[in-house]
Amino acid sequence: MHYDNTMNQDTLKKQAAEAALQYVQEDTIVGVGTGSTVNFFIDSLASMKGRIEGAVSSSEASTQRMKDLGIPVFELNSVGDIPLYVDGADESNAYLQLIKGGGAALTREKIVAAAAQKFVCIADESKLVGILGKFPLPVEVIPMARSYVARQLVKLGGTPEWREGCTTDNGNLILDVHNMEIMEPIKIERAINDIAGVVTVGLFAQRPADVLILGSKTGPKITTKP
Numbered sequence: 001m002h003y004d005n006t007m008n009q010d011t012l013k014k015q016a017a018e019a020a021l022q023y024v025q026e027d028t029i030v031g032v033g034t035g036s037t038v039n040f041f042i043d044s045l046a047s048m049k050g051r052i053e054g055a056v057s058s059s060e061a062s063t064q065r066m067k068d069l070g071i072p073v074f075e076l077n078s079v080g081d082i083p084l085y086v087d088g089a090d091e092s093n094a095y096l097q098l099i100k101g102g103g104a105a106l107t108r109e110k111i112v113a114a115a116a117q118k119f120v121c122i123a124d125e126s127k128l129v130g131i132l133g134k135f136p137l138p139v140e141v142i143p144m145a146r147s148y149v150a151r152q153l154v155k156l157g158g159t160p161e162w163r164e165g166c167t168t169d170n171g172n173l174i175l176d177v178h179n180m181e182i183m184e185p186i187k188i189e190r191a192i193n194d195i196a197g198v199v200t201v202g203l204f205a206q207r208p209a210d211v212l213i214l215g216s217k218t219g220p221k222i223t224t225k226p
Contacts, residue, residue, distance in 0.1 A: 064109070
């Protein structure tokens with residue numbers, strides 16, 4: 001492949017997605033995330049659908065895309081632990097701790113990541129940051145708790161904004177927390193998870209990625225968890 005300065009973000013996402021195929025084991029069930037980069041992975045995975053048992057999906061959108069391509073999709077409850085989970089991220093730091101949830105699928109993504117033996121994160125190199133938090137941190141909340149949770153998030157130093165018109169696959173709401181410099185991701189993840197009414201926070205710090213693949217102009221950059 002020829003790399004040049006005109007490579008767009010989609011090219012870099014596709015490059016990272018295709019590099020993740022090397023982690024897929026034959027005759028296993030693959031955990032599949034959500035989003036634009038993952039869509040490229042799903043399209044690539046279809047090329048080997050006869051060699052895998054199928055997939056577990058973290059969103060209705062990914063499930064539909066896989067079914068349309070003929071990839072069997074299973075319920076997580078019926079398969080137990082899975083060897084591999086592949087998903088994107090809105091931000092990653094050097095420790096492979098992530099912010100996810102721009103597509104509002106964070107709760108299911110976190111569940112599948114927890115059940116996976118290996119979590120491979122795919123993104124373009126613009127997603128690598130020094131400190132997490134420039135991308136607004138998504139928090140999934142039970143609808144009746146929206147205002148209460150927002151007040152608690154202000155106490156933690158953030159500026160929460162209700163993502164209007166967005167209902168998650170679980171029937172809940174999303175608060176996007178702006179203006180947080182997340183210096184201690186695990187501590188903040190626990191603090192937000194402890195707020196009554198929070199379903200999940202889109203910080204993947206207690207369970208970070210094991211491998212980060214970033215599409216770049218010089219080819220895929222692969223980092224393994226330190």
